[in-house]
Amino acid sequence: MVANIRYEDIVKVPKALLHDHLDGGLRPATIVELAAEVGHELPATDPEELGRWFVGAADSGSLERYLETFAHTVAVMQTASGLRRVARECALDLAADGVVYAEVRFAPEQHLERDLTLDEVVESVLGGFAEGSAEAAEAGNPIRVGTLLTAMRHAARSQEIAELAVRHRDAGVVGFDIAGAEAGFPPTRHLDAFEYLQRENFHFTIHAGEAFGLPSIWQAIQWCGADRLGHGVRIVDDISTEGPEPVLGRLAAYVRDKRIPLELCPSSNVQTGAAASIAEHPIGLLRDLRFRVTLNTDNRLMSGTSMSREMALLVDAFGYGWAELRWLTINAMKSAFIPFDERLKIIDEVIKPAYAPLLRD
Numbered sequence: 001m002v003a004n005i006r007y008e009d010i011v012k013v014p015k016a017l018l019h020d021h022l023d024g025g026l027r028p029a030t031i032v033e034l035a036a037e038v039g040h041e042l043p044a045t046d047p048e049e050l051g052r053w054f055v056g057a058a059d060s061g062s063l064e065r066y067l068e069t070f071a072h073t074v075a076v077m078q079t080a081s082g083l084r085r086v087a088r089e090c091a092l093d094l095a096a097d098g099v100v101y102a103e104v105r106f107a108p109e110q111h112l113e114r115d116l117t118l119d120e121v122v123e124s125v126l127g128g129f130a131e132g133s134a135e136a137a138e139a140g141n142p143i144r145v146g147t148l149l150t151a152m153r154h155a156a157r158s159q160e161i162a163e164l165a166v167r168h169r170d171a172g173v174v175g176f177d178i179a180g181a182e183a184g185f186p187p188t189r190h191l192d193a194f195e196y197l198q199r200e201n202f203h204f205t206i207h208a209g210e211a212f213g214l215p216s217i218w219q220a221i222q223w224c225g226a227d228r229l230g231h232g233v234r235i236v237d238d239i240s241t242e243g244p245e246p247v248l249g250r251l252a253a254y255v256r257d258k259r260i261p262l263e264l265c266p267s268s269n270v271q272t273g274a275a276a277s278i279a280e281h282p283i284g285l286l287r288d289l290r291f292r293v294t295l296n297t298d299n300r301l302m303s304g305t306s307m308s309r310e311m312a313l314l315v316d317a318f319g320y321g322w323a324e325l326r327w328l329t330i331n332a333m334k335s336a337f338i339p340f341d342e343r344l345k346i347i348d349e350v351i352k353p354a355y356a357p358l359l360r361d
């Protein structure tokens with residue numbers, strides 16, 4: 001890390017996170033305890049060993065194999081109390097890492113293995129976030145958590161999940177998403193759900209341009225009307241860097257011109273093979289070209305990461321300073337799914353004042 005930015009200071013500074021999966025961020029010790037309660041067999045029962053197992057198993061170079069690890073987190077998130085606990089701890093962990101605004105997503109349809117209904121699943125998670133946020137505020141780490149409901153792209157429940165999201169919009173659900181294996185499951189399979197959400201004036205992001213390239217990004221934006229791109233990192237396939245200056249193709253130019261936010265997740269991309277290393281991650285080029293870049297964790301458990309760690313990796317790899325970290329944070333806050341005045345309040349009252357003294361140094 002460059003000498004003038006210390007990890008402890010990155011932790012202290014306010015951060016905004018748009019792309020974090022609830023079932024990708026459990027504490028290993030919690031998985032062990034909940035697995036014992038519900039009788040689920042784990043690959044390891046020592047929390048430290050289990051944490052290492054997740055990172056190792058997810059480090060496969062393939063999105064499909066990376067996703068297999070979620071079987072062990074989803075298995076312990078099948079009861080109201082389990083879901084509530086995981087959501088509470090998620091809010092507490094993010095707040096302790098200095099995250100002041102987070103959008104956390106999960107797929108309700110994956111939590112119906114016992115006897116919960118979709119609405120009960122959502123209510124349990126919202127309850128956990130509320131509890132964790134209240135405790136974090138009391139401890140001096142205020143955080144606002146918004147929930148995104150995800151539909152799995154290989155399944156056929158997106159319309160139902162979209163309706164579920166709209167039903168809970170006044171209780172903390174701020175958006176919708178689709179996730180899961182990308183190749184073979186284009187966003188247009190879920191067009192009905194996206195058209196419904198647009199008619200409801202609701203917000204959505206789409207995982208696109210991670211394991212599959214430009215056609216997926218193009219569909220997500222031009223057919224489905226996505227507000228943001230989950231990853232979207234492969235937009236670089238439409239940027240030529242062979243000449244003296246980078247040249248943008250029509251899709252890349254559209255994404256930049258329209259200020260479509262890219263929810264970039266560097267560590268996750270290295271694990272699934274979407275990027276060779278952090279230093280070679282397209283975030284460097286995309287920032288230089290002034291795309292609306294945001295920095296995200298994706299799955300803190302599977303990547304052994306946090307928002308502070310992702311920032312520290314960029315400080316190391318690209319020599320970023322406080323100005324770049326502030327830019328990423330404000331980009332995320334501008335791109336959030338909560339109302340404009342509430343976004344502005346966090347930017348003006350929380351983010352800018354905290355970075356101001358650091359930028360003067």
Ligand SMILES: O=c1[nH]cnc2c1ncn2[C@H]1C[C@H](O)[C@@H](CO)O1
Binds near residue numbers: 067070106207298
């Ligand atoms: O990076 C991802 N790409 C596609 N799907 C993902 C990614 N990370 C997590 N998921 C899936 C696995 C989870 O079970 C689901 C809902 O959070 O979303």
Ligand SMILES: [Zn+2]
Binds near residue numbers: 021230298
């Ligand atoms: Zn994701």
